Amino acid sequence: MTRATALPGSRWRRPAAALGLLIITLLTYLPAFRAGFVWDDDDYVTENPALRSLEGLRRIWFERGATTQYYPLTYTTFWVEYRLWGLNPAGYHTVNIFLHGINAILFWTVLRRLGLPGAWFAAALFAVHPVHVESVAWITERKNTLSGLLYLLAALAYLRVRPLTERPSPRARPPWAFYVLSLLAYVAALMAKTTTISLPAAILLIVWWKHRRLTVRDLAAVSPFFGLALLCGLVTYVQESDLVRSIRHEYPFTPLERCLLAGRILWFYLGKLAWPANLNFVYPRWQTSTAVWWQYLYPLAAVAVLAALWLARNRLGRGPLVALLYFAGTLFPVLGFMNYYYMRYTFVADHFQYLPSLSILALAGAAAARLLQRLGRTWTRGGPAFAALILSAMAWTSAQQTLIYRDVETLWRSVIARDPASWIGNYNLADHLIHTGRTAAAIPYLEQAARTRPDDVESWNNLAAALLETGRLDDAFETFQTALQISPTDAYIHANLGVLYSRRGEHDKAIRHYRRALEIDPELETVRRNLNTLLQRQHSPASLPTSP
DSSP, rough: OOOOOOTTTTTHHHHHHHHHHHHHHHHHTTTGOOOOOOOOHHHIITGGGGGHHHHHHHHHHHHHTTSSSSOHHHHHHHHHHHHHHOOOHHHHHHHHHHHHHHHHHHHHHHHHTTTTHHHHHHHHHHHHOOHHHHHHHOOGHHHHHHHHHHHHHHHHHHHHHHHOOSOOTTOOOOOOOHHHHHHHHHHHHHHOHHHHHHHHHHHHHHHHHHHSSOHHHHHHHHHHHHHHHHHHHHHHHHHHHHHHHHHHGGOOOOOHHHHHHHHHHHHHHHHHHOOOSSSSOOOOOOOTTTGGGGHHHHHHHHHHHHHHHHHHHHHOOSSSHHHHHHHHHGGGGGGSOOGGGGTTTTHHHHHTTTTTTHHHHHHHHHHHHHHHHHHHHHHHHHHHHHHHHHHHHHHHHHHHHGGGGSHHHOOOOOOHHOOTTHHHHHHHHHHHHHHHOOOOHHHHHHHHHHHOOOOOOHHHHHHHHHHHTTTOOOHHHHHHHHHHOOOTOOOHHHHHHHHHHHHHHHHHHHHHHHHHHHHHOOTTTHHHHHHHHHHHOOOOOOOOOOOO
């Protein structure tokens, strides 16, 4: 019996396909190699003291509060890179881009293992899709690209434990080495970002899709994964509980309002996957109301689609139902059923669907491949050209979207261009302008921020401080009064009023406000020095307050 010989060139087909995915990723993200540090990159990299020493590495892993979020593996990569290229943003962007390219290759490998048609096209869509620009071009979102790599590695290893192409023998022993590898990769993924908790549920969905039932053995095999997910979820909750509590009063949604919000969020993400136009770094935040009838259509339509896919599962197959269940389930932590800090700015963000998008893109690739197959040979031959056209359009859109990450000012101006009333866009652009010595230019943006959120004391206080700095004392006084009505016990407002009265020569009033500021916050040393200076001018050294 002769050994079968491979077709010429078939040995290089898979490496060439993998290399193709990496190349189109690099070409799409060429502008990101020249991008800089933007919002939140200071907390994660540029002003993060934990990256500066070996002691900082210990704090990253073992000290609560040493980092904004407990994602120690993500911060460890930053710690290593800080030693390699310091604060050169090009190095951090390069790592992010290559991680994304490798993720596309791993995604393709998973789909091939599952026997899905159109696997390469689906992976290429993942590589160049514009909704992923935020995860790749924003250094802070290293947690997405890194956790995504480990998530897909864990899934690939598990597929060696539980083959899905045929029903395994009850007596067959799983390869424990791959099981342990999958478990370790999953732990690492959780240490990079906790949203990877969806993996065990995803595994069960895939097993149910392929074998139409779940066995006790299947449930037992994933139970350690669920245990780890619960543990890491609790750690994240404890770590971020202070942040969540700080916004709890802002979003006292009823259960019905949360259902309305979840339905709208779900369709928003599906819409951006299908038609990635008008992308924004921070989207406008919606108003949710049970009194608006059309808002009920979002959750009702989602339930109707899921019900229809369930009823049609024997005719259409279980794939579409599994894809939508995975999508909604992976998005669940950010669907609005529970508060999270980012809700302070918006209810949706592109980076939230980095992993959830996998199932929808896999479904799109499989649907495209089967459609071309049904249309016949002529259409099938034109398939590569059609796929190339779609991928080129998406790659071009992604490259253009990547340009907004050039620097802080470009980023926030792009947000305002899409949403002129954006509170965070106007507030943060103004803050950047002030810190770069352009206080007068910042005033219109602070005025817009105050109009958008008239109850936000920071906007009013910063606006008043900017007016004060530019010599508009009367306008500053009126604005400080507005801020004081919102928050009478804000130490910074009293401190700034002390400066204003001092410039007016009304030293008694200035002293009164300085003292009030120090009563509220005794740690304001600049205020203490200003107060001491005024008191010394009035020849009252005995009345000087002592440091705490």
